[in-house]
Amino acid sequence: MKLDELINKYHKQLNENDLYIWNYISKHRKECETLAIDQLAHKCNVSRTTILRFSQKLSLKGYGELKVYLKLDNEKSKENVNNVEAVCDAYNEVIKNIKEKDCTDIFELIDKSRTLYVYGIGMVQSSIKKEFKRTFLTAGKIFYDLSGYTEANAIVDLATDEDVFVIISVSGENQFIMDFAKNLKIKNIPIISITKLKDNSLAKLSDYNLYTSTALIPSIYNDIDFESLTSYFILIEILFLKYMEYKTQKNKKEEKHEIGNVD
The missing domain is CATH 1.10.10.10 (Winged helix-like DNA-binding domain superfamily/Winged helix DNA-binding domain)
Incomplete structure (x- = not known):
């Protein structure tokens, strides 16, 4: 950690x-x-x-x-002149962290929640939200993809503490995201944040934190740097696989308990 x-x-x-x-x-x-x-x-x-x-x-x-x-x-965090190695290191760090993380509390929250929402602002976040929604749909979990500012503000008025919000923010410092999260906390609505692994405001405010590591590659041909964001998709996939393992183990315990009651 x-x-x-x-x-x-x-x-x-x-x-x-x-x-x-x-x-x-x-x-x-x-x-x-x-x-x-x-x-x-x-x-x-x-x-x-x-x-x-x-x-x-x-x-x-x-x-x-x-x-x-x-x-x-x-x-x-030492500068790595080998861009391929830097990106691979970022991927490996995400894999290691999420693989070792105990996500039981997160999974229990997802299972008991009335409505599941995933929210983020921007093109990158939009792709991540769609992947999150698509992946968990395989397990029968429907996450409602929120977009824009108006829709988010409207949902805050309707949501209750029986719901849960997954909020995706690369920096964790977007002002609207922070105001939105604070409004959720006023109503005691649980928040699961997905951000880069750094000291950030959204992670501090959230009930549960999931982190990614990214590699920033300085531009060679123009003034736009390249930041690898594939780690977000790696995080989602491994999180989903861990959720499926959690469900399998939970079902086995319930079956064992039922057999015990019959005996």
Whole structure:
């Protein structure tokens, strides 16, 4: 698990000092990798105890483990001149993360929900939504594909806490998406977010987070960089396969329970 993911997961437990510390670390990742706890405390104008508590709020044993996570993140984010290798590394990271992730809570939420929605803004998000909808339809799960601003605002008024929204955002910082998500949270409507694995506002606000890794390839022929987004489709496919395994195991347990009652 990356530091950005821990920040998203435990964001509600962080106070103003904690967020200031993280802001400094995120902007000086390479420098902080070598700083002693007293040095970081001095740069953030807080006590060493505050740094230690910040680390512990992220479920880490202490500052030493935080530095280990930071070093691993820095090693993974080093510029890779081999574009093919960079893209393959991004795919492998997504596969590893979703394969190891316990998605039971997400699947239980999907199964018990009255209505399922998938929402995102933009051409890329539109393709991802369609794939999400198409894939889960195979399992008999119908996700209603929401498009645009007007439709989203209208649905908020109709939705209840028995529904669930899957919100797709590459950056996790789109202002309308954030306002939309906040309106859902006011009504206690569960949100599953799909974003890039980084510190982002949507992930912090969501009940459940799914992450992708992408590779940004600098342009050679024009001013437009290429960002590989296939990892979103890889994530959806493996998530679906895990859901099918979950359903299979659930059905076996129910059958075993029924046989036990007959006996």
